[in-house]
Every structure is written in structure tokens, then in C-alpha cells.
Amino acid sequence: MKHSAFFWFVLPSAVAMLLFIFFPIVSVVVQSLHSAHEQVIIEVENCGPFGCTTATAIDQEATATLRQDQPLGRFAGLEIYKDRNHLATAQIGPLWEQSTGIGDFIGKLMNLPFYKAIGFTLTFTFVVTPLTIIFGFIIAVAVNSAARAIRGPLIFFSLLPMMVTPLIGSLILFWMVDARGILGTTLRWLTDDPSLSVKADTGLMWIMLMVYGVWHSAPFAFIVYYAGLQTVNTDTLEAARIDGASRWQQIRHVVIPHLLPLTTFIALMQLMDNFRVFEPIVSFNASAHATSLSWAIYNDLGGETQQLSSAAATSVLTIIGVAILLSPVLIRTYRDYGKAA
Amino acid sequence: MNLRHILMTGSFLVAASASTSMAADCGIDSGRLSIVGNEFPAIQTVASNSQACDGLSEAKANLTADHQKINLAGMQGDPAEYTTAIVANSSIVALMNEDVIRPLDDLVAAYGQDIPKNQLITINGQVMAVAFMANAQHLVYRKDILEQIGMEPPKTYEDMLATAEKVRAEGILEYPLGGAYMAGWNLAQEFVNMYIGHGGEFYEPGTAQVSINNDAGLATLEMLKSLSAYMNPDYLTHDSNATSAEWEAGNVALMNMWGSRTGVLMDSEGSTPEVYENTMVGAPMTVAGGNAPASTLWWDGWTVAKNISDEDAAATFKAMKHGISSAILNDETMGQAVWMIDGYQPAPVNEGVFSAISMQTTPYPMLPHHGLLHTALGDNIADFLQGKESAEQALSDIEAAYMTAAKEKGFVN
Numbered sequence: 001m002k003h004s005a006f007f008w009f010v011l012p013s014a015v016a017m018l019l020f021i022f023f024p025i026v027s028v029v030v031q032s033l034h035s036a037h038e039q040v041i042i043e044v045e046n047c048g049p050f051g052c053t054t055a056t057a058i059d060q061e062a063t064a065t066l067r068q069d070q071p072l073g074r075f076a077g078l079e080i081y082k083d084r085n086h087l088a089t090a091q092i093g094p095l096w097e098q099s100t101g102i103g104d105f106i107g108k109l110m111n112l113p114f115y116k117a118i119g120f121t122l123t124f125t126f127v128v129t130p131l132t133i134i135f136g137f138i139i140a141v142a143v144n145s146a147a148r149a150i151r152g153p154l155i156f157f158s159l160l161p162m163m164v165t166p167l168i169g170s171l172i173l174f175w176m177v178d179a180r181g182i183l184g185t186t187l188r189w190l191t192d193d194p195s196l197s198v199k200a201d202t203g204l205m206w207i208m209l210m211v212y213g214v215w216h217s218a219p220f221a222f223i224v225y226y227a228g229l230q231t232v233n234t235d236t237l238e239a240a241r242i243d244g245a246s247r248w249q250q251i252r253h254v255v256i257p258h259l260l261p262l263t264t265f266i267a268l269m270q271l272m273d274n275f276r277v278f279e280p281i282v283s284f285n286a287s288a289h290a291t292s293l294s295w296a297i298y299n300d301l302g303g304e305t306q307q308l309s310s311a312a313a314t315s316v317l318t319i320i321g322v323a324i325l326l327s328p329v330l331i332r333t334y335r336d337y338g339k340a341a
Numbered sequence: 342m343n344l345r346h347i348l349m350t351g352s353f354l355v356a357a358s359a360s361t362s363m364a365a366d367c368g369i370d371s372g373r374l375s376i377v378g379n380e381f382p383a384i385q386t387v388a389s390n391s392q393a394c395d396g397l398s399e400a401k402a403n404l405t406a407d408h409q410k411i412n413l414a415g416m417q418g419d420p421a422e423y424t425t426a427i428v429a430n431s432s433i434v435a436l437m438n439e440d441v442i443r444p445l446d447d448l449v450a451a452y453g454q455d456i457p458k459n460q461l462i463t464i465n466g467q468v469m470a471v472a473f474m475a476n477a478q479h480l481v482y483r484k485d486i487l488e489q490i491g492m493e494p495p496k497t498y499e500d501m502l503a504t505a506e507k508v509r510a511e512g513i514l515e516y517p518l519g520g521a522y523m524a525g526w527n528l529a530q531e532f533v534n535m536y537i538g539h540g541g542e543f544y545e546p547g548t549a550q551v552s553i554n555n556d557a558g559l560a561t562l563e564m565l566k567s568l569s570a571y572m573n574p575d576y577l578t579h580d581s582n583a584t585s586a587e588w589e590a591g592n593v594a595l596m597n598m599w600g601s602r603t604g605v606l607m608d609s610e611g612s613t614p615e616v617y618e619n620t621m622v623g624a625p626m627t628v629a630g631g632n633a634p635a636s637t638l639w640w641d642g643w644t645v646a647k648n649i650s651d652e653d654a655a656a657t658f659k660a661m662k663h664g665i666s667s668a669i670l671n672d673e674t675m676g677q678a679v680w681m682i683d684g685y686q687p688a689p690v691n692e693g694v695f696s697a698i699s700m701q702t703t704p705y706p707m708l709p710h711h712g713l714l715h716t717a718l719g720d721n722i723a724d725f726l727q728g729k730e731s732a733e734q735a736l737s738d739i740e741a742a743y744m745t746a747a748k749e750k751g752f753v754n
Contacts, residue, residue: 036751039709041549044465048430049472049681050638050704057464058709060440074751084745111730111738113720179575200574202727285578288524288723299525299720302410304435304712309749 025319032080032312034073037066073309080313087317088112113296114314118321120206120290125274125325128213132270133263135214136221141251143222144229155226162219170283173212205289212280217273221266228262229255264329271325276318293318367663368452369396372656373649376402377412378427381601383474383678384641387427391664397656409435416441421646424657429641430705431712433462433470436644438709442469443647448658456662460681462642464707472642473665474678476601477702478534479636479693480623485615486513486594494621498538498564498628498635501595505571508594518571519587519596522726523580529718530637534597535561537703538628538635549710549752551743554736560629562725562732569726577723591616597626597636600694604676607690622689624696636697637705641678710752717742 040062046055082089091112099105109115143154161169176183177198188196198204232255240250278294281287287295293314300311374397376388388402403411403423409432415422417439426436436442444467449456453471462470480501482494487504490511495501501518508517521527536543541557544550569576573587585602587593589612598606600622606612607620625636643661645654667684676688679695687695717739725735747753 035749038751038754041709041752042465046462046464046707048462048704049459049475049640050698053704053707055707056709058438058440063440076749080749083749084741111724111734113742179573195574197574199578200576202729285523285580287720288577288727299716303716304409304431305438305710305716305746305750306413306435307713307716307746307749310746 028312028315030072032309032316033076033078035076035080035309036073037063037070038074039063040066076309080309081317084112085310086114086313088114113291114317117291117293117296121275121277121292121321123206124210124213124277124292125271127210128217128274129267129270131210131214132217132221133266135218136266137225137259139218139222140225140229141255143226155223158222159219161215162217162223166216166279167283169216170212170280173208173215174284177208199284202289205284205286209277209280209284209286209290212284213274213277217270220269224262224266225259228259232258264333268326268329271329272322275322275325293321364395365390365393365663365668367394367396367659369394369656369659371396371398371652373397373399373424373653374401374657374660375399375422375424376404376427376643376661377408377415377423377425378402378404378643379408379429379641380404380406382604383601383674383680384427386669386674386677387473387643387661387664390666390669391660394660394663397660400660408432412436413439413441416646416648419648420650420653421648424646424649424653425643425661426646427641427643428470429476429639430462430707431639431715433642433644434707434709435712437464437469441647442644443654444469445471445645445658448645448655452655452659453662457681457683460642462640470642470644471661471665472640472681474601474641474680475694475698476599476639476641476679477625477636477694477697478530478597478599479625479697481588481596481598481603481606481693482621482623483594483616483619484621485619486517489513494623495595495626496624497630498535498568498626501626502567502571504595505568509571514592514594516571516573516592517594518568519579519584519593519598520568520572520576521579521581521584521598522565522569522572522576523583524577524723525719526715527580527719528577528722529715531565531597532561532718532722533705533715534635534637535564535628537637538626538631538633540631540633543706543711543714544708549708549747551714551740551747554733554740558736559732562722562735564628565722566726577726588620589616600691600697601678603693604690622693624693624700625702634697634700634702636702638697638702639705640681710747710750713746713750713752714739714743717746 040059041056042059044055044057046053081087084091092109095108096105099108110119139158143151143158146154175181178184179188179197184198187198188194198208236254237250240254245253276294277292278298281290281292281295282298287299297311297314300307300314374391374394376391378384378388384404388404392400392402394400408426412423412426412432413435416426416436421441426442428436446468449461449468456471460472461468462472480494486508487494490504490507490513492504492507495504505517508514520531522531536553536557539557539560541553541555541561543553545552573579573592579587581599581602584596584598585606588596588606591613603622607617609617625634627633628635645657649657665682667682670680670682670684675686676690679687679691721735721738721742724730725732744753
């Protein structure tokens with residue numbers, strides 16, 4: 001392709017990426033390096049239906065001058081990244097010294113909001129991603145070997161969890177595992193424990209969130225694998241059969257190697273998606289048991305006083321986290337392409 | 342531009358379905374009205390009556406439980422999307438902090454001379470909001486269950502524990518207490534109530550330095566934990582809506598609940614006669630021998646955005662004033678709230694809030710940095726209630742989380 005043709009070809013998407021991805025990230029990074037101005041507080045008398053009280057308020061005139069001088073706020077450098085609500089660099093050392101062992105240290109570390117969030121986020125990512133891939137593959141193989149007449153309806157039903165809006169899907173599961181819901185009651189009956197409650201137990205809540213994660217994203221893996229299965233070379237399969245390969249051997253030695261590039265693709269997408277786990281925590285009201293990085297951002301912005309810099313710092317840490325997670329897969333893909341070329 | 346049209350059509354549909362009131366003459370020739378506010382029956386009444394004013398070039402309302410997440414962003418633009426925000430004594434602070442609402446003195450002088458003085462919320466001598474209703478959390482109880490066990494409605498939280506124990510011991514209900522204890526805002530609110538009941542002070546006098554790691558703080562956490570032992574084990578996922586649903590299902594005998602939500606519990610919808618006929622309200626309870634109720638007083642009122650034209654501000658003021666005039670009171674709207682409107686006749690359902698006012702319950706603190714403490718409380722109490730950490734640890738976590746946030750926002754050094 002000519003250079004000029006290439007330029008015009010990628011220009012629209014390059015502009016879109018600059019506008020909607022690059023500039024917002026720059027703005028988030030800048031925001032995370034600044035904190036709010038020192039507040040000019042004045043004492044005021046507040047009167048209302050319940051009488052008068054002395055309280056404080058922000059002096060808006062003084063603040064307006066400060067804002068005019070430094071519209072971004074005070075430059076804080078990496079202070080916000082290092083504070084207790086993020087990386088807590090000053091707190092970790094003392095915690096290590098107080099701890100009796102590595103288990104005790106991790107327990108204490110999980111009391112800090114950022115590490116609590118990343119603890120759940122990573123567990124979720126590394127449990128849900130492989131399970132999604134395995135279930136997606138099993139469903140794809142099963143649907144592919146079903147009779148042609150029922151494949152259409154089967155595909156439709158297998159895709160349903162992905163079509164349901166995440167918030168609605170998780171609400172449905174939330175009510176089903178309620179102590180008086182169908183799954184909650186069944187669990188009580190199965191375990192013979194009348195006080196068992198999924199919503200009250202941290203471990204069970206984690207399991208439920210992960211079950212939801214797999215339920216919601218397995219259809220994505222399924223549809224990608226199903227499309228891949230249509231391209232498996234039938235000659236190779238037939239040759240394998242003539243050589244006396246069992247069904248399992250055909251899958252292991254013909255189908256799986258053929259689908260490996262797709263697995264890389266699904267793993268990439270799922271790692272990114274699962275690292276941003278958010279909706280189930282909100283709709284399961286699970287924040288007492290599990291928090292994630294995305295939830296922490298939401299929590300910073302959702303309070304009565306918005307903590308923009310704190311949310312920005314967590315966002316940048318999330319981006320760094322995604323980059324670290326994806327780097328092995330990306331490096332591998334890059335090398336493969338290198339070989340091919 | 343198309344997107345804007347689609348969005349506007351959406352909000353017009355909402356507006357159209359909400360406004361069932363007849364058109365009214367409010368003395369408006371032109372100007373815009375765009376309301377953002379919380380969603381409960383009393384606010385819906387005010388919004389639909391304001392929208393019914395003749396002469397508005399645009400009249401819409403966006404009422405949602407998530408109003409606090411959108412009102413600030415919707416008022417920072419110039420011109421602001423929302424010309425008025427319906428707020429309470431906690432949420433007005435966030436708008437004041439960012440300087441997005443205008444003083445109303447000139448508008449009151451020109452068009453609002455007849456608004457009673459006690460409805461005007463003045464901050465530093467300037468009218469910033471007009472209140473129209475009062476709210477508080479107070480006792481709600483089941484008369485039949487208390488009669489069955491032969492006990493009076495509790496006056497203190499200690500009595501409440503004893504009553505709950507008896508209800509459980511007699512095998513009537515396994516989890517007799519209810520409460521909006523969902524981790525986050527609701528749970529933090531219960532802490533604020535109980536801490537005030539214990540006579541605690543949130544800050545070192547005259548500063549934004551938090552000081553809750555003290556005896557009152559410890560006693561507060563212990564009381565919350567004792568109460569939670571009598572609640573449905575899922576209590577950390579129950580907000581006000583879920584708690585009301587538990588009540589209507591007949592699973593709860595006693596709870597501390599918002600006055601603005603008791604009307605729904607006492608009407609015949611969504612429940613059986615056994616429950617709604619026996620639902621009674623009582624005064625807010627005290628704790629640990631204190632005189633001040635372990636509750637907070639709230640007002641709900643409306644503000645006017647700063648970044649709008651004088652014409653829009655005047656139109657919004659007149660329309661909202663009509664929305665809280667005596668004309669809106671009828672049989673249906675009378676019991677929706679403790680209105681501060683002339684002609685309001687208190688109903689039995691409102692007695693809880695009236696008791697809260699007459700017992701001189703403390704109003705919820707209106708301090709510019711208190712929202713940060715509320716968030717820190719909401720994030721850190723659940724660990725203690727679940728037995729994952731000690732009360733001292735929970736209090737020191739709250740203090741540390743608050744101080745970090747307050748430092749970032751410039752309230753402390």
C-alpha cells in the first residue's frame with residue numbers, strides 16, 4: 001500500500017482513537033497528579049426550620065481567586081498514588097514489621113482499600129477467565145455435534161446470558177440466591193443448614209460473583225469457538241478417523257491446535273473485561289464482601305463529595321494493571337507474527 | 342445534535358407521564374424549568390405541580406435515587422442543564438462547595454414575600470434554599486406482635502434489644518429487627534444516628550480533624566452489632582427499599598425507618614391487612630441513657646442554579662414556589678410527608694417525625710467536609726459487623742480513610 005493511501009485509510013480511526021482514548025487518558029493522568037486547593041473555610045450561621053446553628057462553609061470568593069490562578073488545583077505529584085487509599089506506601093512497612101507471618105501480613109494488607117480491591121479483582125480475573133474458556137469450548141463442541149435441525153435454537157439459548165443486560169442478569173441471580181429464593185432455599189436444604197445465607201458470607205459471595213462472571217461471559221467464548229469449529233479442516237479430521245483416532249484424540253490433536261489463536265484472542269478480551277469487574281458488585285450489593293478497582297472509582301465519584309483525583313489515580317492504576325496482565329499474551333502474539341513474517 | 346434531541350424526547354416522555362396536574366397560572370411569561378431530585382412520593386408531587394405552570398418554555402423533571410451522582414455535573418455547565426435541584430441538608434453542601442447554586446434573596450424579595458421565614462434556609466445570611474418538608478428516622482413497630490408478648494413500644498435502643506429478644510424467644514419471628522444497614526451510605530447514616538445518640542462529636546472543635554475513635558464511637562459500633570444480631574443475616578445488602586419490602590412481607594416487628602417511607606408501609610398496597618393495619622409509628626429512640634434521640638432531622642427543599650439566565654431563574658423560582666403552595670395539598674398528597682406548607686393537617690403516619698422535631702433531634706451536620714466522613718464510614722463499618730476486625734481497628738480505619746480523602750480535597754493539611 002502506498003504511504004498516502006495508508007495515511008488516509010487509518011486517519012478516521014486514528015482521529016477517533018486520539019479523541020476518545022488518548023486525550024481522555026492524558027486528562028485522567030493530569031488529574032491524578034493534582035489535588036484540590038486548600039479550602040478557605042469560614043464560620044457561618046445556618047438557619048432553617050429547626051433553628052440556627054453555627055457551622056462552617058467554603059469561602060467561595062477566596063476559592064474563585066485560587067481557582068483562577070491554578071485551574072487544575074495544587075500539583076501533588078505522586079502523593080495521591082502513595083496515600084493510604086491507594087498504594088499506601090507509608091503504611092506497608094509498619095504492617096510488615098507488626099506481622100507475625102506472611103499470612104498475617106496479607107490479612108492486614110487486605111484491610112487497606114486498594115489491596116482489598118486488587119485482591120478480589122485478581123482472584124476474579126484468574127478464576128473466571130480460564131473457566132470461561134473451558135466452558136465456552138465445551139458448549140461449542142457440544143452444539144457443533146448436535147443435529148443440524150436443533151442447532152439454531154441451541155445457539156440462541158446458549159447466547160442468552162450475554163444478551164441479558166449485565167445489571168438485570170445479576171439482579172436475577174441476586175434474587176434467586178436470596179435466603180427465600182429458589183437457589184438459596186435449595187442450598188439450605190442440600191447443606192441441611194437453616195442459617196446458611198449466600199449474601200451474608202464473604203466466601204459464598206465471592207463464589208456467587210464468579211459464577212455470575214462465568215455465566216455471563218461463557219457465551220462469548222462459545223460463539224468465537226463455534227465460528228472457529230466451522231473452519232476445522234474436515235480432511236484432516238477424516239484422516240485422523242481413518243487412522244483410528246478416538247473422539248477425544250481428534251479434539252486434542254486436531255481441533256485444539258487449530259483453535260489456539262482464537263484462545264489467545266478470547267483470553268485477551270476476557271482478561272481485560274474481568275479486570276474491570278463492576279456490575280455484579282453493584283447489583284449484588286456486595287461491597288461489604290468484595291470490592292474491585294472499578295468499584296473503587298465508582299465509590300469515589302458517587303459520594304456526596306466527589307473525589308476526582310482519587311478516582312483518577314485508581315483509573316491510572318487500573319490501566320497499568322491491564323497493561324501488566326496483557327503483556328505476556330501480547331509479547332507472545334508479537335513473536336508469533338514475527339515468525340510468520 | 343440528533344443525540345440531544347433523542348435524549349430530550351426521552352425526558353419529555355418522563356415529564357409527560359409524571360405531570361398529571363392541571364395547568365396552573367403561576368405568573369410566568371417565559372423561561373425554563375428543569376428539576377433534578379430524589380424519587381419519593383412527596384417530591385414527585387412537588388415536581389409535577391411545578392411543571393404544571395403555564396408559560397414555561399420548557400418544563401421537565403429528572404427524579405431518581407441517584408440524583409446526587411448527577412446534580413452537580415448537571416449544574417456545572419453554562420447554561421446549566423438543571424435549573425433547580427431538590428436537595429436535603431446533606432446534599433446542599435456538595436452544591437454549595439462547588440458554588441453552583443445562587444443566593445435567592447433578590448428572588449424572595451421580588452416574588453416570594455409570602456414564603457414563611459422558617460422555610461428559608463439561610464447560610465451566612467443568604468437564602469440558599471426553600472424547604473418544604475421535614476424528615477427523620479424513627480421507630481416503626483407492629484402493634485399486634487408487641488401486644489402478643491405484652492410489651493410497650495421501646496423508648497430506647499436497649500428496650501428495643503430486650504423486645505427483640507422476647508419476640509425471638511417466644512418463637513414469633515427469628516429475625517424481629519429491620520434496618521437499612523446496606524454497606525455504604527445507609528450503614529454510615531445508622532452510625533451517624535447512633536453516635537449522635539451517644540453524645541459524640543465528629544470533629545475536634547473548630548477543625549476538620551476527625552475524632553470518632555473514642556468511647557462514644559466504640560459504644561456506637563457495639564450497639565449496631567448487637568442490633569444486627571436480630572436482623573436477617575443478609576442485612577448488609579438491605580437498603581431502605583429492601584427493608585420496606587421485608588416489613589411488608591411481615592418478616593419484621595420493629596425497625597428504625599424514614600418518616601417519608603412510612604406512608605407506603607401503612608397503605609393497603611403490597612401487604613396483607615395483618616401487617617399494614619398493625620403498623621404503627623413511634624418517636625425516635627434514645628440510647629445509653631442520653632436525652633438526645635439517636636436520629637437526625639432533615640429538611641428537603643429546592644435551590645436555583647447559578648449558571649442560568651435571570652429569566653430562567655425567575656421562572657424556576659415561581660414554578661417551584663407554586664409546587665410547594667397550599668394548592669398542591671389534597672387527600673392523596675396530605676400524608677406523603679410532614680409538609681411545611683400552610684393548610685397541612687398532620688396524619689397519624691407523620692407522628693414519628695413530629696416527635697423527632699419536638700424531642701429536639703439534632704439536624705444532620707451541614708459541614709463542607711462531612712460528606713467525606715460519611716463515605717469513609719460507609720466503607721469501613723461492615724468489616725467490624727462481620728467480625729473481621731475489632732471495633733478499635735474499624736474506627737482507626739475510618740479515621741485514616743477520612744483524613745486521606747480530606748487531605749486530597751484540601752480540608753486538612
